[in-house]
Amino acid sequence: MARKRLVILGATGSIGASTLRVVAAHPDRFEVVGLAAGRDAEGLQALAAQFQVKHLALAAPNKCGIPSGEAALCALASLEEADLVVMAIAGMAGYAPTLAAIDAGKDVALATKEVLVMAGTEVMRRRQERGVRLLPLDSEHSALFQCLQSTASEPACVRIGHEAKAEERVAEVILTASGGPFFRRETIDWSRITVAEALNHPRWEMGPKVTIDSATMMNKGLEMIEALHLFALDPSQLRVWVHPQSIVHSFVHFKDGALLAQLAQPDMALPIQYALTWPDRAFHAPVPPMTLAQMQNLEFSEPDLERFPCLKLVFEALPMGAWTHPILTLANEVAVKAFLSERITADKIAAVIEQGLTRAETDFDAIVRYAEEDVARFERAAPGGARCCS
Numbered sequence: 001m002a003r004k005r006l007v008i009l010g011a012t013g014s015i016g017a018s019t020l021r022v023v024a025a026h027p028d029r030f031e032v033v034g035l036a037a038g039r040d041a042e043g044l045q046a047l048a049a050q051f052q053v054k055h056l057a058l059a060a061p062n063k064c065g066i067p068s069g070e071a072a073l074c075a076l077a078s079l080e081e082a083d084l085v086v087m088a089i090a091g092m093a094g095y096a097p098t099l100a101a102i103d104a105g106k107d108v109a110l111a112t113k114e115v116l117v118m119a120g121t122e123v124m125r126r127r128q129e130r131g132v133r134l135l136p137l138d139s140e141h142s143a144l145f146q147c148l149q150s151t152a153s154e155p156a157c158v159r160i161g162h163e164a165k166a167e168e169r170v171a172e173v174i175l176t177a178s179g180g181p182f183f184r185r186e187t188i189d190w191s192r193i194t195v196a197e198a199l200n201h202p203r204w205e206m207g208p209k210v211t212i213d214s215a216t217m218m219n220k221g222l223e224m225i226e227a228l229h230l231f232a233l234d235p236s237q238l239r240v241w242v243h244p245q246s247i248v249h250s251f252v253h254f255k256d257g258a259l260l261a262q263l264a265q266p267d268m269a270l271p272i273q274y275a276l277t278w279p280d281r282a283f284h285a286p287v288p289p290m291t292l293a294q295m296q297n298l299e300f301s302e303p304d305l306e307r308f309p310c311l312k313l314v315f316e317a318l319p320m321g322a323w324t325h326p327i328l329t330l331a332n333e334v335a336v337k338a339f340l341s342e343r344i345t346a347d348k349i350a351a352v353i354e355q356g357l358t359r360a361e362t363d364f365d366a367i368v369r370y371a372e373e374d375v376a377r378f379e380r381a382a383p384g385g386a387r388c389c390s
């Protein structure tokens with residue numbers, strides 16, 4: 001069997017590291033032909049030496065002679081000899097390279113949420129046109145993807161040659177959420193939550209932006225949008241259940257009454273490995289097997305939307321249409337950055353998003369500008385922001 005040739009963008013980040021761990025465990029199945037990172041030239045060169053990779057790219061200019069900038073990333077993403085592009089560049093910087101890979105006819109394993117959340121309609125249209133498969137890397141979406149493959153029709157993200165249509169056999173998909181660090185608190189006063197508290201996530205090791213999104217449960221809201229696009233769902237088919245153990249990665253409730261789920265240790269290596277080996281499964285597990293003891297105390301509950309106003313806003317906004325998607329993500333991004341630098345308190349994150357939705361702006365730059373104005377207004381009204389409470 002010929003080895004699958006991979007290009008990995010975002011190679012020096014945590015998804016990149018997990019991907020390379022999977023590659024290293026299967027030298028007979030995978031070969032890395034291209035690697036890209038943001039600015040860590042030395043880290044990238046070390047990986048290139050370890051995996052014997054010729055083609056490199058960096059987002060930032062560098063003194064090592066590595067091609068840099070968006071054009072270099074796009075060229076790497078459309079590399080002639082690649083079979084599959086792993087897209088793990090954080091944020092909208094992943095958008096152009098993802099489109100480049102799709103236009104070059106490369107299948108894409110996608111970790112970068114923003115690409116679908118901001119531009120899912122366009123990405124899914126081009127994917128369809130080019131006959132390219134989009135394989136989800138996010139643990140919840142990988143779980144849904146695995147469950148959805150139990151019917152005769154393929155999940156929308158890999159369906160070739162048909163119109164993408166709503167999943168007719170699905171009653172609802174249930175995204176599970178850990179609930180973040182505040183879920184068990186009796187009362188959550190968002191105006192008094194400190195940055196340090198919000199960054200202390202009980203289950204997953206992640207970057208600061210995602211960790212705050214997890215604390216406010218906005219992360220689950222963004223994942224709902226991702227699921228809408230990947231699986232051609234309707235907002236009315238989306239549910240969220242809080243599941244603090246993070247063992248069940250998501251459920252699909254079919255109309256025939258079956259409830260399917262995917263369970264595994266919470267470790268990104270497994271969803272990554274599944275995307276790389278799809279449509280097959282590997283013979284080795286990158287994580288320890290589930291134990292009977294772990295199965296004894298799995299808990300599930302409905303999220304209380306009054307306690308998590310960001311998630312409530314997502315549930316309210318999605319039925320209004322896809323125009324709400326960029327507002328939800330960009331206004332949130334601006335507000336979270338302001339919270340992390342202690343300019344505003346955590347309760348203002350939802351307030352900034354809500355303001356953005358009332359304006360119904362569709363231009364990305366304008367959405368960001370308005371959100372920054374809202375942040376500045378909240379900051380003026382309460383100088384010192386989050387520092388006053390710590």
Ligand code: MG
Nearest residue numbers: 138139140223
């Ligand atoms: Mg996730």
